Amino acid sequence: MVVNVTVWGENVHERREPDVRERYPDGMHGTIAAGLERVLGDRVKVGTATLEAPSHGLTAEVLAATDVLTWWGHLAHEDVDDAVVRRVQERVLAGMGLVVLHSGHYSKIFRALMGTTCTVNWRDDGERELVWAVEPGHPIAAGVPVPLVIEQQETYGEPFGIPAPDELVFVSSFSGGDVFRSGCCYRRGLGKVFYFSPGDQSYPVYHHPDVQQVLANAVLWAAPQHPVTTPLTNHNRPRPSP
């Protein structure tokens, strides 16, 4: 069964900042998409969509054909149309998988699904991040070294303003001493959500093969087990027959 993935990227840093463009000539979304294809081959069919497209590239048709959506945003969270956010949320609650990346913690869609501030403590100091699997038997940790080493990264630190994850897979440390729940699984409605914090425009994190492995694992984990139709509704249900 092929998993249809749409990789969504804000694509603002990449257009504005030469160093980011050099690091990610195809956009971060392009690198993320290529990484999924490299690891998963014909188990996935990957498309991309960006902010500047009509409906941010997330029309009803695109979403209806998407099993798993990945989301990277940062500068332009507020520019994402509320109607698109509602459509994505509805699709997640109907069963689509969602993988939220790095600064996407503060995206409208993640905040809408979590109900909390989704805030972090951060600094940009080029620290080393070590990503530790605390559930090494989890499918998202399969084939990932313990620890996964990222030489330079933006630092995210606790407390992270999220609901307790349904499954906590990774916890990171940074050389400055901060810790962060860097891999968090949620069930929401009929869908699954995974948040993964490594990844930033200023560092080549999405080229890292182990990070690509995590993202590939996350896509398989988040893929729906049932046909995706509609979310649950309020329903006047008769008695089960006696």
Add this chain to the structure above:
Amino acid sequence: MVVNVTVWGENVHERREPDVRERYPDGMHGTIAAGLERVLGDRVKVGTATLEAPSHGLTAEVLAATDVLTWWGHLAHEDVDDAVVRRVQERVLAGMGLVVLHSGHYSKIFRALMGTTCTVNWRDDGERELVWAVEPGHPIAAGVPVPLVIEQQETYGEPFGIPAPDELVFVSSFSGGDVFRSGCCYRRGLGKVFYFSPGDQSYPVYHHPDVQQVLANAVLWAAPQHPVTTPLTNHNRPRPSP
């Protein structure tokens, strides 16, 4: 330490429908407030607020003086001002307790905090509800019979469109055969949320002493442990000194 409670009631059924007014001459909010005072005495200071008041009675001042807010709504969810909902949500994320009652499952505030559909299956058939403590050691179950028997009730049935509770305290059965997760605890931000499903305008459930015991327990459980100030924020934090 006295817990300051605000009991919020939509107060629409009570004004429109003679049978509801007869059942709850002081409004459901009045009965709920009196029940809390009966069980908790001077451990609580209880006020009420309703939809028709300016800001629905939930001004910044009222919320700033509220440790635990209880919420009952049904017909008029959509009439609740979004600005008030945001203010309540922010206060919960800063540490205020919230106890959501019965048809409040579909209120804006509960849906905003949960991020899911919060939908139920229902019918109004006067069935007997048995409320079973599945965590009998939980403080919200203290002093509550197993099962708590409600002779007639609106039926709510699974699947209930909520995130998995952080603590599941009660599960109900109905004489028609449905089950429902009727007592659900959540931590959200610095605050705590409890959802309790028994209670309906058409039945005298809030006069039931065991139901009043549950609500009193829930208020104590949800009361903040820390001073309530502000929610978490995104924060550029320097390195911990070495």
Add this chain to the structure above:
Amino acid sequence: MVVNVTVWGENVHERREPDVRERYPDGMHGTIAAGLERVLGDRVKVGTATLEAPSHGLTAEVLAATDVLTWWGHLAHEDVDDAVVRRVQERVLAGMGLVVLHSGHYSKIFRALMGTTCTVNWRDDGERELVWAVEPGHPIAAGVPVPLVIEQQETYGEPFGIPAPDELVFVSSFSGGDVFRSGCCYRRGLGKVFYFSPGDQSYPVYHHPDVQQVLANAVLWAAPQHPVTTPLTNHNRPRPSP
């Protein structure tokens, strides 16, 4: 990838009681094994093992070749050798899946893995059981009607002496009014455990096609994602290189 399943059955009722033998001429383990083969075909390779065999049929070799073990016991929990229990527990903690059935709630292996009493309230009254998916998007609920109807069953009632499940999939009601957390997922060490309560020697529950579907789903869910080697150990680990 073929999942190697071993279906363990105590096989005491079947040998002693004519009505049970008539209901399950191949033993409950035989019926369970045939059900898995019917639903999963060549996705599984199923063997059986019973109490009366040397090492209860669970030698180191058998376990080393088992991806998922299912467990049914009732009368003879105390006759299961502690050394075999330890071996099974070690294998689960190393990654093998375990599916515990019905009265297996009080087996040595389930109690050892849970750490609690694992006790239930019960009566044998031929009540109807309705099994409701509370997480209808969960893979173990795939293809299972909501509710799953079992015309006659032994009644199990809350409180059930288990740790809160990591994922609660099913909750049952019985016509007498009891409720029971009938489908419970746990991660323990590198392995996964699923408890499913329907099934009894006195009723033909394991012939029920929907029950067989649940058991098949559970086997796929519990199958290890990584090669199963050894459990985690205490380990003197040097610093990650700087």
Add this chain to the structure above:
Amino acid sequence: MVVNVTVWGENVHERREPDVRERYPDGMHGTIAAGLERVLGDRVKVGTATLEAPSHGLTAEVLAATDVLTWWGHLAHEDVDDAVVRRVQERVLAGMGLVVLHSGHYSKIFRALMGTTCTVNWRDDGERELVWAVEPGHPIAAGVPVPLVIEQQETYGEPFGIPAPDELVFVSSFSGGDVFRSGCCYRRGLGKVFYFSPGDQSYPVYHHPDVQQVLANAVLWAAPQHPVTTPLTNHNRPRPSP
């Protein structure tokens, strides 16, 4: 309401090793007990018990008068009598609180209650530990700085062989780069269990005022809400009357 606490200490390092005796002249148990009294005053009544006493000081009478037991052991886990372990486990399942400290992760009682290996990765390198509250609204985090700084400590690193905590309160980093789930809450039966990893015979951690604050908070959190009588049992229960 006064909480009756028994502080259990293995008291082997203290008797054998001069440097430990100098650091903890009253034993680690003595320092822990004094810290609880300092923070909680007349809210607690604290006794101590050690391995070398008959029944390790944990007779049925002592346990029957204990609301919360704290446990520190290291060298002599295997010398703890299985009958005492069973008695403590039964008392926890009946509602007594248990606070397990540091190397107590590998004690018989913690392993029996968790069902997993409870193993850690460790080294003794005098690293700095930073203990971060990931649930800053949790009562066990009240009054504790974020982060709590321990200048020198034995390092514990993930993966930690525990079930996912019901509530994860603290996560630590070490200067070498390891992370550890250092504050973990569990409900087991009618009782509550808290594991807290800071604390070692080679460092003066139990003299640290912030660590003493955590232990005091944990004792209040773990204190039973109901009278402690017996654990749940298997029970043949008649139908609720119709």
